[in-house]
Amino acid sequence: xxxxxxxxxxxxxxxxxxxxxxxxxxxxxxxxxxxxxxxxxxxxxxxxxxxxxxxxxxxxxxxxxxxxxxxxxxxxxxxxxxxxxxxxxxxxxxxxxxxxxxxxxxxxxxxxxx
Amino acid sequence: xxxxxxxxxxxxxxxxxxxxxxxxxxxxxxxxxxxxxxxxxxxxxxxxxxxxxxxxxxxxxxxxxxxxxxxxxxxxxxxxxxxxxxxxxxxxxxxxxxxxxxxxxxxxxxxxxxxxxxxxxxxxxxxxxxxxxxxxxxxxxxxxxxxxxxxxxxxxxxxxxxxxxxxxxxxxxxxxxxxxxxxxxxxxxxxxxxxxxxxxxxxxxxxxxxxxxxxxxxxxxxxxxxxxxxxxxxxxxxxxxxxxxxxxxxxxxxxxxxxxxxxxxxxxxxxxxxxxxxxxxxxxxxxxxxxxxxxxxxxxxxxxxxxxxxxxxxxxxxxxxxxxxxxxxxxxxxxxxxxxxxxxxxxxxxxxxxxxxxxxxxxxxxxxxxxxxxxxxxxxxxxxxxxxxxxxxxxxxxxxxxxxxxxxxxxxxxxxxxxxxxxxxxxxxxxxxxxxxx
Numbered sequence: 001x002x003x004x005x006x007x008x009x010x011x012x013x014x015x016x017x018x019x020x021x022x023x024x025x026x027x028x029x030x031x032x033x034x035x036x037x038x039x040x041x042x043x044x045x046x047x048x049x050x051x052x053x054x055x056x057x058x059x060x061x062x063x064x065x066x067x068x069x070x071x072x073x074x075x076x077x078x079x080x081x082x083x084x085x086x087x088x089x090x091x092x093x094x095x096x097x098x099x100x101x102x103x104x105x106x107x108x109x110x111x112x113x114x
Numbered sequence: 115x116x117x118x119x120x121x122x123x124x125x126x127x128x129x130x131x132x133x134x135x136x137x138x139x140x141x142x143x144x145x146x147x148x149x150x151x152x153x154x155x156x157x158x159x160x161x162x163x164x165x166x167x168x169x170x171x172x173x174x175x176x177x178x179x180x181x182x183x184x185x186x187x188x189x190x191x192x193x194x195x196x197x198x199x200x201x202x203x204x205x206x207x208x209x210x211x212x213x214x215x216x217x218x219x220x221x222x223x224x225x226x227x228x229x230x231x232x233x234x235x236x237x238x239x240x241x242x243x244x245x246x247x248x249x250x251x252x253x254x255x256x257x258x259x260x261x262x263x264x265x266x267x268x269x270x271x272x273x274x275x276x277x278x279x280x281x282x283x284x285x286x287x288x289x290x291x292x293x294x295x296x297x298x299x300x301x302x303x304x305x306x307x308x309x310x311x312x313x314x315x316x317x318x319x320x321x322x323x324x325x326x327x328x329x330x331x332x333x334x335x336x337x338x339x340x341x342x343x344x345x346x347x348x349x350x351x352x353x354x355x356x357x358x359x360x361x362x363x364x365x366x367x368x369x370x371x372x373x374x375x376x377x378x379x380x381x382x383x384x385x386x387x388x389x390x391x392x393x394x395x396x397x398x399x400x401x402x403x404x405x406x407x408x409x410x411x412x413x414x415x416x417x418x419x420x421x422x423x424x425x426x427x428x429x430x431x432x433x434x435x436x437x438x439x440x441x442x443x444x445x446x447x448x449x450x451x452x453x454x455x456x457x458x459x460x461x462x463x464x465x466x467x468x469x470x471x472x473x474x475x476x477x478x479x480x481x482x483x484x485x486x487x488x489x490x491x492x493x494x495x496x497x498x499x500x501x502x503x504x505x506x507x508x509x510x511x512x513x514x515x516x517x518x519x520x521x522x523x524x525x526x527x528x529x530x531x532x533x534x535x536x537x538x539x540x541x542x543x544x545x546x547x548x549x550x551x552x
Contacts, residue, residue, distance in 0.1 A: 045241065046268040051320070062320040064265055065313030078531045 003098045011035060011095065014070075016059060018050035025050075026086065026097065029059065029070045035095045038073050038083035042066055049083065059083075115256040115385045117281065118392075119377040120160060121151040122180050123262040123334040125283060126169075129253035130232035133166075136173045136249060136260050137181040138190075140165055142412075144179035145517040146499055147419050148344065149337040151379065152358070153397045154408055158380040162189040171229060173197045173237070175262035176246040177206055177510055180337065184213050192216045199223055199239040199247035203544050206245050209509065223247070224270070238274070240264045243535045243548055256280045256385045259325060263289055263334050268324070275325040280385060281375075282327035286318040286361040287335030288354025291515050294347060297523045303352070310354050315364040322365055322372055329373045329383065332361035340409040341416050344518060348405050357401045426497035430465040433504040435481045438471045442480040444542045450474070452532040452549055458489035463497035473533075491533060494521040512538050 004021040006028065011017050017028040018040055025040035027050040040050045047063030054060070058076065059068045067076040073083035086099040116128040123137040140162045142150045155161070162185065172194055174182050192214050198206060200220040210218055221227050223239035233253040240246040246264040250257065259274055259282040266274075293306040322330045336355035339347040347353040358376050365374035377383065378393035396404065427433070438457075442450065450473045457471040470486040485492075499519055502508040514520065515537070524530070535545060 042268075045265055047320070048268070053316075060313065060316070062316060063268060064317050065310070078529045080531060 005094045005096050014054050016050040035088050037086040037088045037097045043081045115254040118382045121379040127251050132170045132230050132233050134171045135169045137175055138186045139180045139183040140186040147416050148517050150340050162186045171195050173249050199237045201245045238270050241267050261285050271324045279325050279327035281329040283331045283333035285334040286332045287356045295522045319368045323370050329375050331375050331377050332358045340412045342413050423498050426465045426501035437504045438481050441540045449545050455491050455533045456486050456489045458485045458492040460494040461497050465497040490525050492523040
């Protein structure tokens with residue numbers, strides 16, 4: 001199971017923070033005392049959500065504007081979809097991120113919002 | 115390479131001695147008289163009659179009326195090769211067959227195809243459930259991208275950018291009914307409209323950034339709504355049909371090293387000499403002023419067309435029940451469960467009535483008269499607008515929504531994608547296959 005440790009003081013608050021490990025693009029979002037980690041790929045058309053903006057706890061995908069709750073990864077436009085979450089464990093000064101190999105495979109595209 | 119713009123997604127591309135015409139919509143008043151070009155084409159003396167007929171290829175992206183216009187297509191030889199994307203089902207192909215187009219060539223997404231010596235095209239299909247496609251044309255040492263309305267995947271756009279684009283036509287304006295036609299309180303609706311407009315412009319900038327063209331043209335909209343009763347849809351406060359000047363400003367402010375270019379209908383771009391302005395001066399006046407005058411001009415015709423719209427038959431209730439019962443019953447239980455909606459339909463006019471299509475029912479009847487108190491999605495429209503879909507005279511139900519002559523509501527206020535997919539294309543096999551892998 002791939003794993004990466006990231007120093008907390010390198011992760012900005014409420015800004016999407018991208019890193020890549022073993023070819024897997026990851027976006028970290030630090031909010032308050034928590035850190036969420038997701039596959040950095042929008043389930044809609046595979047845009048890297050780390051290039052999007054966060055406002056009021058919502059991450060806006062740069063590609064076509066899909067919106068995601070930064071804490072849960074749930075898509076607000078199409079609730080059946082969500083960012084693919086990775087496991088995060090916090091220690092005193094680090095975030096330990098783990099995922100299954102299969103988690104890093106691209107999700108299939110879905111439709112826009114109407 | 116030379117390209118002349120004719121509004122919306124219509125471009126005439128002249129390359130290596132060949133002429134390729136994309137999505138020709140040369141009439142006005144699509145979707146029951148709601149959609150007009152950004153500027154009326156007749157003001158630039160563009161009509162199907164007057165348009166040159168010596169076209170070598172026509173590319174058609176998808177079935178929307180502002181992209182495939184039967185009235186326009188009738189003016190070209192049915193033997194002109196028509197290039198389309200090979201979609202997962204033949205629905206689009208069958209529609210074009212029904213228009214008596216006799217030389218349709220389906221090209222798999224991403225496959226480069228030589229049309230003639232020195233001219234190749236690549237069609238990129240959207241990965242969405244809906245059918246849509248973009249076109250890349252290469253020749254004369256130049257590359258042109260016309261996105262049409264197509265939402266391409268990041269990977270496709272990245273690949274296109276790597277090939278090096280000279281001129282790209284990018285969608286930037288909203289082109290559907292959300293959120294304007296929903297029953298939001300005015301302040302919430304205004305906020306949603308503004309959010310959507312910002313999102314659309316951000317998306318434009320990102321797609322331009324990813325594909326890195328030399329010249330970026332905001333295109334495929336905005337449509338203009340000229341019906342006096344719907345004029346509010348053109349406003350910046352209440353509508354999502356963004357002024358091209360805003361798109362130009364957004365690209366400029368992003369400092370991408372790309373030349374944004376506002377082309378109005380009949381303007382011409384040449385790879386060597388650049389832009390030649392051919393559109394009439396009236397196309398450069400402030401948009402809201404143009405819209406007001408155009409609406410006054412078109413109002414009498416619109417009123418006449420609306421009066422001529424055939425009345426709904428008295429058999430509307432039976433047809434409605436049969437139409438939806440048949441379509442819902444044909445779905446697998448898993449698809450009905452995915453949709454999990456109670457679709458309320460409220461019809462006004464002489465054949466007024468209310469019905470609820472209950473996807474949660476165990477069958478065999480799925481349509482009930484009256485509005486169930488726990489409906490989850492509601493469509494309200496006129497009987498004479500719905501009726502042609504029930505008779506099969508009009509085949510794409512989504513076009514009713516695109517007419518913007520509907521009132522919509524959803525409870526809870528969430529996008530029900532499977533329901534939308536059902537309304538877009540209720541083909542049971544296609545829905546089954548899609549959701550088997552999603």
